[in-house]
Amino acid sequence: MSPTGSKDPLHIAIIGGGITGVNLALGLQARNVSYSIYERSAGFREIGAGIGFSPNAERAMAALNPDILTSYKRLANPNGEDYFQWVNGCATDEPIFKLHVGKDGFQGGLRSKFLEEWAKLIPPTAVQFSKQLDTITEPTPDSPKLRLHFTDGTTATADAVIGCDGIHSRVRDLLLAPQTTTNPPAPGDQPPSSPPTTAHPTYTHKFCFRTLAPMPAAIAAIGPTQASTRFMYNGPGAHLITYPVGNSTLLNILAVIDATSSTPWPYGQRHTAPGHRSEAERAFEQWGPTARAIVGLFPDSEEGAPLDKWALFDMAEYPMPGYARGRVGVAGDAAHAAGPHLGAGAGMGVEDAAVLAAVLGAIGGWWEGDGEGEGHELLERALRVFNEVRYSRTQWVVHAAREACDLFQWRDEAIGKDPERFGREITELFHTIWKYDVDGMVEEALAKLGAPAS
Ligand SMILES: Cc1cc2nc3c(=O)[nH]c(=O)nc-3n(C[C@H](O)[C@H](O)[C@H](O)COP(=O)(O)OP(=O)(O)OC[C@H]3O[C@@H](n4cnc5c(N)ncnc54)[C@H](O)[C@@H]3O)c2cc1C
Missing domain, CATH: 3.50.50.60 (FAD/NAD(P)-binding domain)
Known part of the structure; x- marks a missing residue:
């Protein structure tokens, strides 16, 4: 019973x-x-x-x-290296810090x-x-x-x-x-x-673009080392994170952009809206060549490849x-x-x-x-x-x-x-x-x- x-x-x-x-x-x-x-x-x-x-x-x-x-x-x-690495995205990838993630960690x-x-x-x-x-x-x-x-x-x-x-x-x-x-x-x-x-x-006044770039294109843009493991590119009002996925056939890219000074998210509780690569390009235009090359890997809606923009909400x-x-x-x-x-x-x-x-x-x-x-x-x-x-x-x-x-x-x-x-x-x-x-x-x-x- x-x-x-x-x-x-x-x-x-x-x-x-x-x-x-x-x-x-x-x-x-x-x-x-x-x-x-x-x-x-x-x-x-x-x-x-x-x-x-x-x-x-x-x-x-x-x-x-x-x-x-x-x-x-x-x-x-697999991670190319067992470290999470941060670089100054505005300079030529000047290293800032690396953190050991453990063997096959993160x-x-x-x-x-x-x-x-x-x-x-x-x-x-x-x-x-x-x-x-x-x-x-x-x-x-x-x-x-x-x-x-x-x-x-x-x-x-x-x-x-x-x-x-x-x-x-x-x-x-x-x-x-x-x-x-x-x-x-x-x-x-x-x-x-x-x-x-x-x-x-609520909306955090940050939005992001995310994509999965084919690995050959990613390697051509940023080189094999940076495409092989977890990297973050820091800088004013934005950051980029990249890591390989899909048995290293793809590079996962996330670009997070601060929108503090712009208008509130205009789409209510809906998290995605049609976006344009040009918006990401503007946010990173003063950055170094690697960061700009990563942004160049996002699809371009002007060329018929749609790109969503994601609002970041939290509690x-x-x-x-x-x-x-x-x-x-x-x-x-x-x-x-x-x-x-x-x-x-x-x-x-x-x-x-x-x-x-x-x-x-x-x-x-x-x-x-x-x-x-x-x-x-x-x-x-x-x-x-x-x-x-x-x-x-x-x-x-x-x-x-x-x-x-x-x-x-x-x-x-x-x-x-x-x-x-x-x-x-x-x-x-x-x-x-x-x-x-x-x-x-x-x-x-x-x-x-x-x-x-x-
Ligand atoms: C850009 C971005 C990157 C992230 N990266 C990471 C990361 O690298 N590592 C990490 O740990 N986290 C990451 N996160 C966070 C992570 O994505 C979420 O915390 C996680 O996906 C939440 O999972 P969940 O199952 O709780 O909710 P959800 O994934 O939202 O699943 C909820 C499910 O409930 C269903 N549902 C909703 N309402 C109802 C209903 N009324 N009745 C029945 N079904 C319903 C939905 O259809 C959905 O399938 C990231 C988040 C974002 C935005």
Whole structure:
């Protein structure tokens, strides 16, 4: 008998099949916890761009499910050198600083390939596509489960719901609106520190262009050394980052441009808009030859090759007051979307998933054992623990990403160009992310969860 008085096994609904949702699913799978992913797209979908996973993210993958790490490593691109290297983009690539990333650390790869490979590990019966969550309703006397309502009029049930539905999360909105949450706050729930509906992403006044340049063209433009490994080009009001992906057949390029002095992002919550290479060329026109050659690798819409411009949003200004309420939680970008500047956002989602899988996995064990009558309180406790363990680190990352961007873009030129000061500050930021004790975090969560009252 289950703790809810029925014979149903513990069942978790995951909203969103992006990196966070898929990692959580595989973590639950490894712990024999039943789950369903509800994804609004018609399939697992990621954009055609690169992504890097830092060493902490790799450790979180291992803690979740060793198959996640194996699949990632199979596709991760070798680094030409085990260093992250920063140069002065305005001079002729004058070195500023290099940071050891560890053997095969912080490797890049293609987002779509990673997601595709992980998705192969998920049984088709555990996923429903074209299911966009609309709302969640309270349990009824007949059914102790939460009821999920989708925009197509269908419903489903679950014992807990985890919103991994990205920066414009619907689950976050439901969590923040008291009348639509599933349960009143449990004793010990952190009360919202600000009016709840204020938590939302805002434009950071930075936008970016991203592309995947064929490697032969990249080598012709910047040479084989710089195209073979992770480089960043720093300078006033902009920066460029490049690393190889796709088994070194492509160079991933991201150009981040400060828009502080220009008008607000005119496209509302839409993150992309048609862009022009000339805009990037203008931002880098006073820079050195390598930086300008990299910008020259972007497609040119004047020549019929469209180029999107991406607004960068984060949740620094209006953060979530907490990541869970009752039996509903949020993880990944839904909880704490950060700018891309430390290459850490997806890694934070994987770390979130590691904690959630551990605490929900522990409850899964009790659910079928001696947890009768208290299962749903245990789930609430698990989500409170998740919030306690993850809140301060993930909020810190949101702000640290902004700090890093200021360093790359020479908000203080004296620090930006000074190898010692830049090196000290950037090392501190990256090491706080990379050297995190992921196993310790999981142990802490399990210790806080304790055991069910006997
Ligand atoms: C330019 C750029 C570069 C970056 N580079 C890096 C990097 O190198 N390393 C790194 O770690 N991070 C990086 N990040 C951050 C990283 O991309 C994100 O943190 C990560 O992709 C978030 O994953 P997620 O699964 O939480 O959300 P998402 O990827 O947004 O996935 C959410 C999913 O939920 C689905 N969904 C949404 N609403 C609903 C609904 N109502 N019902 C059902 N499904 C729904 C969506 O369709 C989507 O599939 C970068 C970000 C940017 C912008």
